[in-house]
Amino acid sequence: MDSKYACMGVNNSKGNGLKRNQIMIDSIKVKKIKLNNEIASVAHTSKVEANGCNNTHVNDNMFDKESPQDLLEARRQLPVYMVKKRLLEEIKKNNTMILIGETGSGKTTQIPQLIHEQRIEGAGTIAITQPRRVAAITIALRVAAEMNTEVGSIVGYSVRFEDVTSPRTKVKYLTDGMLLREATLDPLLKKYSIIILDEAHERTVSTDVLFGIVKLAQKERNEEKMNPLKLIIMSATMDVDAFRKYFNNCPVIYLEGRTYPVTIYHSKMKQDDYQYAAVCTIFQLHATTPANHDFLVFLTGQEEIETVMYNIKQIAKEATGPPIRVCPLYAGLPAAKQLQVWRVVPPGTRKIILATNIAEASVTIPRIKCVIDTGVVKERTWCGSTGAERLMVRPCSQAAGWQRAGRAGRTAPGLAYRLYTAADFKARHYHHTPEIVRCPLASTLLLLIAAGAEPTTFPLIDAPPPDTVKASLLLLKELGAIDNDTNPKLTVLGKKMSMFPIDPKYSKILLSATEYSCLDEALSLVAVLSSQNLFHTPVYKRAEALTAKQKFLSPLGDHITLLNVFKAFCKAPLKKQWCRENYLNHKNLTYACEVRQQLLAICQKLNMNVSSCGQAYEQLLKCLLCGLFTNCAWLRGVGAGGRYVTAGGTAAGLHPSGSLHTVRPLPPALLYTELLQTNRCYMLTVSAIQPQWLHQVAPEYARRCRANR
């Protein structure tokens, strides 16, 4: 092996016949955990990878090939199946428990089935939450196949836009966000007798809030002598001490997983340029390893991936070794291009996948032999005082490092090259900071208040900064959703706002739209604003992409431009082709259409009149201001040197990618959707407004703004 790398613990396989995963040998976490019940310690070298994987890429045919006998045999091979008797005893005995199961233990697919076979759930339903919709869907399909039943009957799933359950459903997989939505209608979650929160270590805002919801529901149902609620917290690896403390020292059970050993190499020296180090490592390995070894390289974003891809292609022309197929993989990539990653390459060709952390947990790529881990991740941070967002490249956590390395051991033993030193790795945080302490909280708080909780006393494992809570409550007060910001109660408007699965600023826009006779347009625009970027701009086709965008541009600003794109998409007969020609993201536009339908259904339920403002866009912009009035900026100075200042006093510029960037004279006042902090502070998705509109739309806020300015 190249001397650039120091090898860590390669020969740690135990002599007792247990071929343990290299990742688990570094047994920090096993030692750290004080186990109440060490139930299972089963390891296998079976040729079949456990099917309990939580992050399967969608594949409709995946489950059809196996006969019921095959399925049963596969189930029996799973570590969790081997210890089912003791596990079930523990589940019956304890009302709350934490279950730590490594990848491949089968916990997600088997435990709900085992519980149901024993009818432990009684008259209620078993809910199993997942952070991602693909996971909820594919696991439900798998479990239905294993139980030899149709999905939607005994086994079902519920995700946004899709509810495949029936009154008969006893095992229900759903996204954590979906269960949270259900909690606003029924905070005691009465229809469930057992709730399993899976992938708890990911610490999404929804899971963190659900912890509190289910804890309170369990307590209250107990006190009111209602049907009891059993809780199981499941996770791969996690900060068990914090979780145990939170759940009153409940028992912890450890289940061993089943993955293949991955040998980890660390860089001996600190690397100053991880991109360069990645390219060097790729070609060193390329020259020395067989062509059928696929590489997976973790990078931080689209631009970086495109640059590295370009460099690889240039160097490959002169390098020795087999032919190379490079595949980019990031969320913003159109779906058709993403699929290249799963396509089989001709024999003798090496596949090199350049991915963001989408490949860390969200999708699984088979046959990866080598992982090259740059050790960095792009993370969104949010500045509460200015409201600006920032994307920063930072070192990833140890947990992420293990997760990335593990991607090489899914189907066979693998190798992982870390482009940072072992000392660097050890110095890192074990986990990343939970999302709830670093994001805006207005929508979460509105949901909590709607679910009858008190925001100030609600139990959370990690409390968000008090300033963030205060600012978010103030915003809800200003939007008219709550009556006061110390002991908040929902107003009539707030009750309606909480019914929409979108940012409260956006639901306020919709609820104001009837007044401006523009609900038709507002629905489209809010749907687009709630989706991801509609424009696809590859670095090397920037000019073409810009030209294509011209025909949608509106001099009024980005909001009307987005509306033009959306309207044109709805009319286009051949949507996929049309999107390709116009450098637009078909997936995100389709998603926006689905969101619009959902929002429309809620508006109809509220008896709102869907009228159109036609070309009278001033109406629409005033309506936008009803929800976004805290996002105004005013011109300071004149001419090209004109600068804008936000209500919070932050100096901000027009982003060059926006529709208003070249418009002169500069509008005296602007409405922006987001603030982005890079080298400078930029306003994103901006429209021009008349300064007096703010006084018409939000007089109280306008007065306070003026007083502060």
Place this chain on the structure above:
DNA sequence: GAGCACTGC
């Protein structure tokens, strides 16, 4: 005249 990771309702 710059550059946006990933989820979810």
